[in-house]
Amino acid sequence: MLVTSPRNPAETGPQGLKLVAEAEKLEALLWEQVLTSMTRSALPAGSLGTGSQLYNGLATRALASKMFGSTDSGLTRQIVAQLKTEIGGSGTSSGLQAPSTLQALSAHAGVQGAAALAPEARAVSYARAVWPAIKATAASLQVPPVAILAQSALETGWGASTPGNNLFGIKAVGAQAATRAATHEEVGGALTPTEARFAAFGSGADCLTHYAGLIRRVYPQAMGAGSVAQYADALARGGYATDSNYARKIVATAQSPLMQSVLHAVEGATL
Template structure:
């Protein structure tokens, strides 16, 4: 567990601690860094308030008085950022956790880490993408607004796909959660209807079914590039999950996915097969599968 950043502005280790924590990948380090950003923000606000207000006469406006007043403001800003603070730190903490694929315990009300799409053909090994059309499907706006609702909605389909793959059902659920931010980022059709494509599988030249276009971020040689791509569209979640299982079992690149009993092994097998080029993809998926959010959702009585 990471050591917390010290609470005094006079502690000379604060900057070193912050640099160290920013390089770590843990909920504790994310929380500490987020609090420091909030403290800086509060300090900026207080500085602007000081500059726009005059009071107390000349004795309060000397350089010495301003120096000590500034130090007091810094300490006050740091103190205010502790605990629940003004709320900015929690927002930063949630976003950092989502971007890094780390379960901070605050992720139920925001999308999971950016989703990556997969090409069914050989080109998939060289690209990855995420839907960025900014639309939420009707399904994502109802029960899918919570992780428990999302899991409850797709659980039976995930079980069927998992059986075909020979993996635990929570692996499949975690994969869908990563790709769509717990259902909130599901690609929709032009009329707002759901595509039911929870795994962001692209429509290659051999795909004969319905398609939907979405703006994506493709990683070409590690460099993100925005593009518009065609994705598969289905008539139901049942059809979508069956196609997902068929893709992973029929394509020899994903031969190591089937039969995986370990979350990290499952995630790494997908990455080795070319499901995504994000260097952190396997880590993100592993963290979601083993995270508190999915664990809590799976313990719901509704399953």
């Protein structure tokens, strides 16, 4: 959290600033846990298809940052006061050891992950890594590159989960190299948690090469699609996924504000 009002003297100096910084991390974690609980109660697991839990986690963090990232927080100041109590005084002693709250905070998995890329930055980083190959693949299939990027983003949670360098949730066939991973399959109209064998590739480029061949062989009706919606509909009609909302989710991903930010970052303009 960002404390925007002037700090009092006890919150300045190296140790005071450290306390405030750690308190802000703890407050961010608390808000993230609150929002995560809200998400669990409001959205059914797997509602976004493959990679939905990872994507929901990224969205929760983004919402926490948006809602509370510029708040002049009384909670932060209360946390700082508690930290000072633990270290006994103003927190300016040069020989001070890290208080137990700081030790616990630094060991917490949620705080360790706080230094990770923000959702938008993570998405941009992923897109930059795959964009050249995706554009080449899209050109060979004569489809909009954003359609392929949106499908990959949906399947991997913007690169958060790519076991076996699988960027498109491609199932393994026969003796093909594979990894087992959790997923959701639609059964009787409901997305049901399960496990499946997903194809494993030596690299993301290998996956894209295989993907292009898969589209040509199994989903030729998708080739030459002039829009994201046409491409997604062709994949869905061809049975690419059991999720009856698969096409809609690809389109929603392609039209999302996050995608617009990503495209602006990688191309300098939206596509």
